[in-house]
Amino acid sequence: MEWYWILLLLLGSILVLMFIGVPVGIAFVIVCTFTAYLIYGRFGGFDANLEASVFQLADNAFSNIAIFAIVPIPMFLLMGELFFHTGLANRMFNAVEMLMGRVPARLSYVTVAGGTALATLSGSSMGSTALLGTLMVPEMTKRGYKKSMSIGPILGTGGLAMLIPPSALAVLLGTIAEIDIGKLLIAGIVPGIILALMYAVLIFVRATIDPDAAPAYDVEYVPYMVRLKMFARDVMPMISIIGMVIALIMGGIATPSEAAAYGSVGVILLGLIYLFFAPLVRLLFSGGRDIEAVARRDEAKEQLKRFAPAFGKALWKSMWGAGRVTVIALVILLGSSLFSNVLAASGASVKLIEWVTSFDVSGYVMLLMMIGILLLLGMFMDQLAMMLLTVPIFFPVIAKLQFGLPLEVTQIWFGVIMLLAMEISFTTPPFGLLLFVMQGVAPPGTKFSEICLAAIPFMACAMALVALIIMVPEVATWLPWAKF
Amino acid sequence: MSVLKAVDRLWGRLLWLLMAIAALYVGAIMVMIVYVTVFRAAGWSYTPFANIAIEYGFVYILFLGSPWLVRQRAHIYIELLTAAIPERARKILSRGIVTAAALICFIWTWYTWGLFTERWGDTMSFDELRAQFNIPLWISTIPFPIGFFLMGVEFLRFAFTEEPMHVGIAGVASDRIELEEQKRDLASEL
Numbered sequence: 001m002e003w004y005w006i007l008l009l010l011l012g013s014i015l016v017l018m019f020i021g022v023p024v025g026i027a028f029v030i031v032c033t034f035t036a037y038l039i040y041g042r043f044g045g046f047d048a049n050l051e052a053s054v055f056q057l058a059d060n061a062f063s064n065i066a067i068f069a070i071v072p073i074p075m076f077l078l079m080g081e082l083f084f085h086t087g088l089a090n091r092m093f094n095a096v097e098m099l100m101g102r103v104p105a106r107l108s109y110v111t112v113a114g115g116t117a118l119a120t121l122s123g124s125s126m127g128s129t130a131l132l133g134t135l136m137v138p139e140m141t142k143r144g145y146k147k148s149m150s151i152g153p154i155l156g157t158g159g160l161a162m163l164i165p166p167s168a169l170a171v172l173l174g175t176i177a178e179i180d181i182g183k184l185l186i187a188g189i190v191p192g193i194i195l196a197l198m199y200a201v202l203i204f205v206r207a208t209i210d211p212d213a214a215p216a217y218d219v220e221y222v223p224y225m226v227r228l229k230m231f232a233r234d235v236m237p238m239i240s241i242i243g244m245v246i247a248l249i250m251g252g253i254a255t256p257s258e259a260a261a262y263g264s265v266g267v268i269l270l271g272l273i274y275l276f277f278a279p280l281v282r283l284l285f286s287g288g289r290d291i292e293a294v295a296r297r298d299e300a301k302e303q304l305k306r307f308a309p310a311f312g313k314a315l316w317k318s319m320w321g322a323g324r325v326t327v328i329a330l331v332i333l334l335g336s337s338l339f340s341n342v343l344a345a346s347g348a349s350v351k352l353i354e355w356v357t358s359f360d361v362s363g364y365v366m367l368l369m370m371i372g373i374l375l376l377l378g379m380f381m382d383q384l385a386m387m388l389l390t391v392p393i394f395f396p397v398i399a400k401l402q403f404g405l406p407l408e409v410t411q412i413w414f415g416v417i418m419l420l421a422m423e424i425s426f427t428t429p430p431f432g433l434l435l436f437v438m439q440g441v442a443p444p445g446t447k448f449s450e451i452c453l454a455a456i457p458f459m460a461c462a463m464a465l466v467a468l469i470i471m472v473p474e475v476a477t478w479l480p481w482a483k484f
Numbered sequence: 485m486s487v488l489k490a491v492d493r494l495w496g497r498l499l500w501l502l503m504a505i506a507a508l509y510v511g512a513i514m515v516m517i518v519y520v521t522v523f524r525a526a527g528w529s530y531t532p533f534a535n536i537a538i539e540y541g542f543v544y545i546l547f548l549g550s551p552w553l554v555r556q557r558a559h560i561y562i563e564l565l566t567a568a569i570p571e572r573a574r575k576i577l578s579r580g581i582v583t584a585a586a587l588i589c590f591i592w593t594w595y596t597w598g599l600f601t602e603r604w605g606d607t608m609s610f611d612e613l614r615a616q617f618n619i620p621l622w623i624s625t626i627p628f629p630i631g632f633f634l635m636g637v638e639f640l641r642f643a644f645t646e647e648p649m650h651v652g653i654a655g656v657a658s659d660r661i662e663l664e665e666q667k668r669d670l671a672s673e674l
Contacts, residue, residue: 020577021650023554023561026585026639033588054595062624063613065546066539071517074510074545254521261517315511323507327549328560330542381562 001038003351010035010342014389024385028335032057035342057338064337065330068257070175072185074326075260076166079241079267081318086271086311088238093135095234099227105207105214107140108153109200115157116164116196129154129434137442140214148454149206149214151442155427155434155451156199156458162383162423163416164192165246166263170419171256172329173387176336177395179411182249182256183480187412188419189246190479191465198461206457237273241266250479268315275311279303332384340392352393353400363401367414367470370394371421378425378432386422394418409477416476417469424462427455492641496555499634503552506545513538536614543624547631554638557649566650578648582639589636596628 010031017027036053083089096114100106115132132154140150162169165185174181207214222230241263248259283300286293343349356366370390377386398414399407426434429452438451469475516534523530553559566574603609603622611619642649 018562019565020581021561021563021566022581023559023585025559026588029592030584030588033591050591051595051598054592055599058592058596058599058625058628062543065542066624067542068535068539070542071513071538074513075517078510078514258517258521261514261521264514265518316507319507319511320504323503323510323545323549324553324558326510327503327506327546327553328558330546331550331559334546385560385562 003346003348004355006035006038006346007343007348007352010339010346010348011389014339018381018385024381024388025331025335028338028388032335032338032342035346036338039342039345057341060341061334061337064340065333067175069181070171070329070333071257072166072171072181072260073168073175073329074322075257075264076168076171077322077325078318079166079260079264080168081321082264082267082271082314083238085314085317085321086267086275087314088267088270088274091234091274092238095230098222098230099235101222102216102219104211104216105145105149105203106216106219107136107143107145108149108203108207108214111136111140111150111153112157112196112199112203115154116160116192129438132157133438133442137446141443143217144212144215146210146213147446147450148457149203150454151438151446151451152454152458153199153203155438155455156461157196160192160195160423162419162426163188163195165189165249166242166260167419168325168329169383169387169422170415171260172332172384173391173415173419175333176387176391177411177415179395179415180408180480183408183412184415185256186246186250186480187416187476191416191420191469191476194468194475195462195465198465199458202457202461237270241270271311271314276304276307279307329384332388336388336392339388343392349392349396353396356397357400363403364470366397366401367403367417370398371417371466374418374421375425375428378422378428383422383426386425391418403473405473405477409473409481412480413469413473413477417466420462420466420469424459424466427459495637499552499555499638502548502634506549509541509545509548513541533617536617536619540619540624543627547627547634550631551634551638554635555641557651561650563650563653567652571652574650574652575648578650579643582642582649586636586639586643589632589639592632593629593636596625596632600625600629 013031014027017030018024022030033050033053036057037049040049040053040056093114097107097110100110100113103109111132133151136154137150161167165188167185167188170184170188171181174184203214244266245259245263248254248262249256254262279300283297283304286296286300374386374390377389395411395414398410401410403410403413405413426432429435432455435448435451435455439446439448442451516538520530520534550559566577569577600622603620603625606621609621611617611621611624639649
């Protein structure tokens with residue numbers, strides 16, 4: 001059978017199975033098993049052929065899943081879950097809101113600043129969007145904000161979690177594409193910060209043109225010393241955890257796997273400090289017999305009494321949540337290993353690369369076509385499924401195209417572009433995941449079309465960033481190779 | 485009928501327990517990494533099996549947790565066609581899909597069980613990538629037949645339940661379930 005028939009059969013049948021509703025992992029197992037049967041089955045009977053193909057695929061799957069490099073996936077997920085369940089996320093978000101003061105479109109900026117920090121620390125765009133949608137949209141609606149200024153920033157910053165470390169999705173992409181995970185994580189930092197700044201500028205411009213879209217209102221004055229204290233107490237420690245993870249990776253002190261594990265330990269320690277040691281210190285050192293001191297001690301006693309069950313529950317919920325998403329990611333890795341295996345064994349991947357590179361078109365045209373395919377797929381499928389389907393084909397092709405960059409740099413550069421394209425597809429109607437998340441948490445009566453319209457300007461920013469990274473690759477590739 | 489329900493409830497608890505072990509293993513990975521790095525940095529001797537346990541652990545996490553996720557409709561599948569067709573057609577299609585999924589799971593159960601028994605009987609087959617540890621090859625194979633069997637049973641279960649696996653709401657099923665969990669957590673924490 002010719003390679004293109006094998007490729008068409010593989011991709012076509014996987015897409016059809018996914019379209020009719022077969023679980024993505026199972027769709028890959030079905031198609032790859034029977035393709036492997038055609039490729040490996042040269043031993044005679046049906047039974048022997050099927051046995052040979054399953055044996056080969058199972059061994060290959062084990063080799064691709066039992067690897068240390070995927071440790072950051074569960075560890076970053078655990079870190080994010082701990083961050084939410086210990087209540088540290090709420091604490092930081094409230095502090096950011098207090099710190100912002102009185103400016104027009106204040107709550108939109110709060111959303112971008114808090115959302116970026118939340119998405120970064122949690123690594124979960126879904127969690128961040130759900131939290132911001134629940135906390136901010138009702139408040140913004142009450143203050144007279146238009147939907148474009150309340151829902152739009154949340155959808156925009158939710159997707160930043162894929163870009164700025166710790167991003168479990170970036171680790172999965174690095175694992176499937178077999179590229180340096182540490183460098184890919186670091187490469188997302190500068191584009192992530194630029195994107196957050198672009199969102200802030202967009203809000204400023206819109207609030208200036210149409211002041212009614214986000215009316216200013218008076219807020220309680222908070223003295224600068226109190227703000228400074230709040231920043232040091234409720235924001236800095238959380239940000240320093242992510243700083244520690246990045247510094248460990250960038251400094252070559254720890255591998256991404258080790259840094260990710262220490263990030264989780266860091267969040268647990270912070271949880272212990274805030275939920276146990278802080279009330280303990282208040283209990284021991286709140287002297288005096290006046291009513292306030294007695295009330296402080298009573299409150300501290302109550303917090304200490306609640307600590308063990310609450311902290312235990314937070315740990316368990318975090319492990320459960322991280323475990324659940326890890327299993328889903330591992331199923332995707334299983335499918336990816338089967339798919340790569342049959343692609344390579346059929347010779348289809350080599351032939352496809354030869355075919356693609358035989359055209360006399362610029363590598364950039366190919367790159368744009370790949371981005372287009374990602375955006376198209378994002379309308380209908382989950383990001384993990386998209387990755388599974390496209391990475392084994394796109395990365396070998398990208399490695400053969402000429403962009404004037406060394407191979408490793410090209411792969412990291414394309415990895416960042418791919419993450420951004422998937423971030424944009426996160427909010428592509430009709431099935432963009434974050435649109436559904438937002439509809440789930442937005443106030444009753446919010447139309448799906450309003451959510452889609454609110455997302456468009458923010459997605460345009462992300463697209464502009466993709467264009468910038470294509471034109472100036474150093475935006476993404478400078479930091480991973482920077483010498484300090 | 486009540487006996488069947490009781491068996492189903494017990495079976496569900498078993499799957500929950502397996503998922504709980506997978507979740508605890510995620511926490512154990514963090515502890516093992518801290519143990520290895522601290523001992524290495526301090527120059528103390530530590531067991532190199534910790535890294536092996538982490539690597540092998542991923543395969544066990546996958547197959548311990550997957551059956552529970554099938555039961556919870558939490559694997560990634562796309563409801564596009566099933567959201568557009570009439571209810572009767574959706575139920576027929578959904579039952580066809582879960583039967584096909586169960587069939588492929590049982591095919592994998594059968595052949596990987598064969599692979600396991602072959603390796604179990606062969607006392608000289610070891611994991612060559614980690615040759616210094618003499619790990620019998622059957623340890624890397626056993627999660628496959630068990631996991632696929634449990635998943636197959638769970639898929640097949642949906643062929644007989646009143647509400648099929650596909651509920652007919654457009655979107656990605658696992659995402660909807662994660663969102664529901666997030667909302668529940670937020671409601672209890674706010």
